[in-house]
Amino acid sequence: MKLWGGRFAKETDALTDHFNSSISFDQRLYKHDILGSIAHVAMLGKQNIISLEESNAIQAGLSDLLSDIEAGHVSFDEKMEDIHMNIESLLISRIGDVAKKMHTGRSRNDQVALDVRLYTLDEIKTLKEMLFTLMKAVTDIASLHTETIMPGYTHLQRAQPITFAHHLMAYFEMFKRDYKRLDFAYENTNYLPLGSGALATTTYPLNRDDVVNALHFNGICENSIDGVSDRDFVLDLLYTLSTLMMHLSRLSEEIILWSSHEFHFVDLDDAYSTGSSIMPQKKNPDIAELVRGKTGRVYGNLMGLLTTMKGLPLAYNKDMQEDKERLFDSIDTLKMCLPIFTQMLLTMNVCKENMYNAASGGFTNATDAADYLVKKGLAFRDAHEVIGKLVLHCVTNHTSLEALPLETYKSIHPIFEEDVYEAISLKTCVSGRKVKGGPSPEAVNMHLEKAKAYLNAIA
Numbered sequence: 001m002k003l004w005g006g007r008f009a010k011e012t013d014a015l016t017d018h019f020n021s022s023i024s025f026d027q028r029l030y031k032h033d034i035l036g037s038i039a040h041v042a043m044l045g046k047q048n049i050i051s052l053e054e055s056n057a058i059q060a061g062l063s064d065l066l067s068d069i070e071a072g073h074v075s076f077d078e079k080m081e082d083i084h085m086n087i088e089s090l091l092i093s094r095i096g097d098v099a100k101k102m103h104t105g106r107s108r109n110d111q112v113a114l115d116v117r118l119y120t121l122d123e124i125k126t127l128k129e130m131l132f133t134l135m136k137a138v139t140d141i142a143s144l145h146t147e148t149i150m151p152g153y154t155h156l157q158r159a160q161p162i163t164f165a166h167h168l169m170a171y172f173e174m175f176k177r178d179y180k181r182l183d184f185a186y187e188n189t190n191y192l193p194l195g196s197g198a199l200a201t202t203t204y205p206l207n208r209d210d211v212v213n214a215l216h217f218n219g220i221c222e223n224s225i226d227g228v229s230d231r232d233f234v235l236d237l238l239y240t241l242s243t244l245m246m247h248l249s250r251l252s253e254e255i256i257l258w259s260s261h262e263f264h265f266v267d268l269d270d271a272y273s274t275g276s277s278i279m280p281q282k283k284n285p286d287i288a289e290l291v292r293g294k295t296g297r298v299y300g301n302l303m304g305l306l307t308t309m310k311g312l313p314l315a316y317n318k319d320m321q322e323d324k325e326r327l328f329d330s331i332d333t334l335k336m337c338l339p340i341f342t343q344m345l346l347t348m349n350v351c352k353e354n355m356y357n358a359a360s361g362g363f364t365n366a367t368d369a370a371d372y373l374v375k376k377g378l379a380f381r382d383a384h385e386v387i388g389k390l391v392l393h394c395v396t397n398h399t400s401l402e403a404l405p406l407e408t409y410k411s412i413h414p415i416f417e418e419d420v421y422e423a424i425s426l427k428t429c430v431s432g433r434k435v436k437g438g439p440s441p442e443a444v445n446m447h448l449e450k451a452k453a454y455l456n457a458i459a
């Protein structure tokens with residue numbers, strides 16, 4: 001018999017049970033459900049809503065049940081719909097009628113909101129630790145490559161020389177913002193919905209502040225209708241995880257390109273690559289590809305829940321049961337992607353020479369050649385024109401700016417001198433960009449200092 005069966009004249013159809021039930025996925029909330037119930041029942045006892053004896057008996061029963069679930073001794077029943085009903089009915093069968101008082105002054109609507117919030121808070125802590133480890137890895141790798149010259153790109157065309165450290169540290173900044181977004185999502189999650197009841201609180205003299213303290217929330221959800229209707233905190237996390245996946249996906253895309261024969265800027269470690277069943281020579285960047293691919297499902301979870309929520313009248317609607325699989329899937333995906341992605345980065349071999357050669361072949365110093373003329377007194381727009389002509393000459397004759405003889409320079413403009421070669425060397429191009437935030441080893445080292453201080457502050 002269902003715990004809500006009193007009003008019903010017959011049993012639900014088996015199809016209804018199966019369709020309605022969420023136990024297959026919400027069973028992972030068992031711990032948070034039990035901890036929430038313990039705090040609720042402790043408060044009911046203190047408020048004399050139930051006796052202290054009853055409160056203690058229920059709390060003890062819940063603790064035992066938690067240990068038994070953790071030891072794998074408990075199985076859940078689809079007919080009992082969800083984790084909340086399963087736990088309540090298990091408790092009744094274990095400690096008897098006193099357990100029937102547990103749900104006093106509470107609804108599954110505020111209960112599920114509480115469970116999801118408690119679960120989300122715990123998972124955000126884990127995600128923050130994983131992201132921290134990735135950020136630390138990025139700074140460690142970058143520290144080794146402040147002088148590793150590579151081409152920087154725009155439109156995927158070689159643009160200006162930068163360093164590998166400078167390129168990687170761009171991702172550090174993205175991850176830092178992701179970390180802040182996790183904090184933001186945490187803050188919005190950290191309020192107690194319990195006490196909202198089904199939607200309009202209750203006539204029992206609940207003490208919500210007591211439960212806030214017991215469960216370490218920041219405060220209560222101030223409006224009971226909002227308390228049971230709000231899934232913004234889930235959306236905040238889903239958006240944060242989508243953006244984090246987008247960043248991982250962009251770096252994955254670069255790693256896939258870089259590990260191609262055509263670029264050959266990096267070699268992935270054998271332990272983090274896979275082979276082909278037919279082509280013996282293949283070594284594929286599957287991890288980076290899967291991270292890029294899984295980004296789609298994380299976006300899908302965000303769009304799916306936004307769409308589920310958009311037409312819901314206040315307050316609770318069963319549609320909201322659809323929040324959990326999306327939330328769980330995004331969290332699970334990130335918890336898989338972050339550690340393996342970090343390992344893939346840490347074990348990746350950086351082919352400095354290939355990076356350098358790519359930076360030298362593609363006129364990445366053309367801007368610096370123009371700036372050389374500006375220093376000699378030309379207006380930038382005229383200098384741009386002169387160097388453009390030189391580049392065209394090089395392209396036609398299959399050569400590079402650094403290989404051109406001085407006569408050729410002079411034939412296009414007499415102001416060129418021997419010192420042009422020094423001015424357009426890749427090293428000069430990079431080290432001259434000392435502006436804060438730029439690629440010179442000096443500037444990147446400053447950034448690295450700040451990045452390390454940030455990591456120390458959040459560690």
Ligand code: ARG
Pocket residue numbers: 022026082108109112316318320321322
């Ligand atoms: N399993 C439900 C969910 O996940 C719990 C809340 C059910 N509330 C209700 N009034 N039927 O949303």
